[in-house]
Amino acid sequence: MSPWLEKQLHLIDFTLASLGRRKTKNIGLLVAYTLIVFVLASLTLFTHALRSEATFVLASSPEVILQRMVAGRHDLIPPDYIEKIGRLRGVQKKEGRLWGYYYDPVLNANYTFMARPADEVKDGYIMVGNTLARERGLAAHNTISFRSYSGKLFTFEVSAVLSPDSELLSADLVLLSENDFRKFFEYPAGHFTDIALSVANPQEVRNIAAKLSSSLPDSRPILREEVLRTYQSVFDWREGIVLTVLAGAILAFAILAWEKASGLSAEEKREIGILKAIGWETGDVIRMKSWEGLLISLTAFLLGFIAAYVHVFHLGAAVFEPVLKGWSVLYPSFTLVPTIDGLQIATLFFFTVFPYTAAVLVPIWRAAITDPDAVMRA
Template sequence: MEKHKKILEYTLSSLLRRRYKNLAIITVFSFIVAALYSILFLTHSLKKEALTVLKEAPELIVQKVSGGRHDLIPTDYMKRIQEIYGVGRIIPRYWGYYYDAITDSNYTLMGINGTHVLHSNSKDNENYPSPIPLPQGEGARGRVKDVFSDENIKGLKLLNGRMPSNRKECAIGKGVSDVRFTGIDGEIFLIDSKGKVLTFHVVGVFASESAILTNDLIVINKDDILELFGMPSDRATDIAVEVYNELEIPFVASKIREILPDTRPIMKGEIIRTYETLFNWRSGVIFTMFLGALLAFCILAWDKATGLSAEERQEIGILKAIGWETGDVLELKFWEGIVISFTSILTGMIIAYIHIFFLGASLFAPVLRGWSVLFPPFRLIPYVDLYQVFVVLFLTVIPYVASTIIPSWKAAITDPDTVMRG
């Protein structure tokens, strides 16, 4: 024990002696690790966030399709679906996207029944009666739409005020509030499908904690959304279907397709898979961007693996000549590798954590979060996958430590005289 303690002490003093070289290695190493962990943290956190959102969502959503495109669905389809065995609640959802030319932004609008007032932190939330769906907070084109239920609405926090209970009232997301320079008791103007200006009184602003869902959201009365988008009163955007037995969802979906051939039932599992594919693809794009950095790291590791400096070789020769065993030299080099790689890993991990969860992934969030004009401020809830942490740890620490030990081992098994002569 005493022996290992002294070797460890010598390791630290040895690292300090070559502080500039080691600092340079730690800097490059940390940068690579920070980049890798940033991608993993962000992807994982977004996936997790998306999955959390989808957790309470209906198992099945039914859309009408016309000419291969999503169309408004007749609400009387609900009766047909209700006849299928195993189906629970059926909920019509009213939502859509609104382009605001004034601020060059896209908002997500949703309509609720508005029969009940939802206050922030109010116990009334639990009794919220209307099972109205809540669309996702981001933009539209080419993206997967989530399904939301009244449970999600209950889960959303209001920073101030309440949910709209009357016509021409609205609750808005933080992003909308910011671009429109408005807040509680303010007003917001929207232009309907006929070109008429509708004025809404702002009665609530969503808290920034739920920004990923609510940043571009405007919640208004159901009748207001029908008026704004010019939707017929017997149509909804889509229908959320509850199925009692999870195992029967594929069966119910195929039954719906059979009885309503112009519809497209979307299962929650499909949405989750699409999300995962999407984020995996995007993280792949960033990985490609960082391929150069990874290559630099490989060159660094290779450089270390293929040679020692003359000074390092001489030191190994001296240590051997004065009585150090090959194993002692390898232990010294092992600790050197461990100290450098773990310092780099820890530094890289902390940088990545701050970058993703405190600075909103400012360096590459645009690639990962996708299309939208009103980007949420991106304060993601930290979700760290330990498996991924360990994978990166093993993929970097082991090659680095090996690249430190191998050339030292070569020098240590050579006659000290030969090593010292160079």
Template sequence: MSGWFSRQRSLLDFAVSSLARRKGKTLGLLAVYGLIVFVLASAMLFSHALRHEAKQVLAGTPEVLVQRLIAGRHDLIPDTHLVTIRAIRGVKSAQGRLWGYLFDPAAAANYTLMVPPVDAPAAGQAVIGAGVAAVRDAAIGDVMSFRAHDGALVSFTIQAIIEPESALVSADLFLVAEADYRRLFGIPDGRFTDIVVTVRNPREVRTVAEKIDAALPDTRIILRDEIRRTYESVFDWREGMVLLLLSGAVLAFFIFAWEKASGLSAEERREIGILKAVGWETADVIALKSLEGLVVSLAAFLLGYLLAWLHVFQWGAPLFEPVLKGWSVLYPDFRLIPHVDELQVATLFFFTVFPYTLANVVPIWRAATVDPDQVMR
């Protein structure tokens, strides 16, 4: 066994020295190969990390969301629906929510105006997200004013700014008191944007949703699982769009591998002929050249994957951020938590390393089975 390892180590040393003799070609090969791995790995790492972040965020969303529909459009829901929902067996709690969107002409951006269920700001005060503070250059104690539904001016004093660590979900938030919210939009008492329902037994969520739908035919029931699937579909669509744009790079890689399989250069054929002339067996030559291809492909994969890791988790993925995150004036500035899917890495490894490594075998076998004198001539 030690003799076999010694032989393999010798072959590996010879393969590395052979690649070093063709330094320019090897470095160019590594650059092209590594670049292809880099763009593909960046798209996969970024989209998977975003999916993981979305799952963490959606874990805290309501189990059941009830909205009222009139003529197929979302409408305000009356508090009488709260009484009906709370009377349904299996419902733990039901609470009306007040939220909406407010356009700010000064920043040309939409804010998510919301009344928090607990610890709401005092009347005339507001708590804003880091994105709102940045786009308006606002600080604690500053005053922001908006036109109400009747044209009157409603002013808010900034009470606090939400920490930027939660910018993924709070960048555009504008939290106000219930009275200020109703004054701004002209919403009367006893009306809510939607209703959040908590179910006693998580396994009965769908059953409770069906009961609510039967008791309130004018409502639309949205489950947490449905929201999660919607986000998954959005990320799948955006990742597919990015990979479609990168299909040229993928095609170039397969052309590159095919060109490698189509034949060897005159210098490589001459080297194989010399090795055969000095007594190397065909199997040894194939093993040597396969090791060369494996060294190049592994080095390119590790280099490309490392650069993709730095690009996504250290530098913020500037190449793919606008496409996979979305477009917005209030862009959430946050650092993704490194999260890697082993199956995804294995798939990328298989489709980038194996094709190139196997592509070396056929032309090497052809050259190694020809008479050495004929090869060198």
């Protein structure tokens, strides 16, 4: 073994023995440090994974959705509206969509009802999202009754439960046939909720939206890029809110770490004095303390990061669940696809490991360059 390596190993041995002498204090610091890294890493991993997943899956949502507004409120699309759009160059398909909300007093939750063509869902049948099926105890071939807003009772047979993997998108979804949808909500014939337009060329989408706004002034086109932008901002906002809530804890930790790292206790000062008196060089003392900072901060970072990964991707971010759930009775249970932004992790590493290691050095250097006798007497 090279003398340099042997020296470093001895320094680490000594550092560990010195840390062991103040066991409680150092373990406390390590726990607090790990917890802070855990919370920050969980937040980063969670929002990044949710943001990437939303961006990826919603990238195939309709290019343009056309809503009709009456007195600033969303209104039904009347029968001649689709014809009024006429032929627009670049629009491949125009499709009237039927969907709406239903409040279920059994669960005190809202469901999203959506009509599908007869070849997908037959009259009298429904397909339900996995969260809804779980909460209502439904499985394929079970029947369920809903009282419509007109007071009539409708009974449906569950033809299928949607995949549990899609819960993030389909938690509260009820797919039923167009006939059933119209009967259930007493939807006027020929009316639709909104219109979905498929546009072949992405460059054309804005032009088409502009044309729609001018030919149908009461319409409101919603572009796919706006949907994606909404989700970007939703998660930025949420990350910001949690960070604001955590700001107090982070500051408290910063003060603790700074106090621990920069202020030397009398015992530590005496220790440095003795080391200098028995022949340690200033460089050795600094190296020994650097090892101390690095060992603590690196262990805390690695433990915190691994715990955060398991928490977010294997335990469904249980710590954030109460914040996220809000009043949602039907909250999807989802496992996020692990996507990690290397830059974010590097930033976290830089802001947790380096400041601590660096903060340790200044007071040590100051104590180490002073005369051992003065240090020991102080």
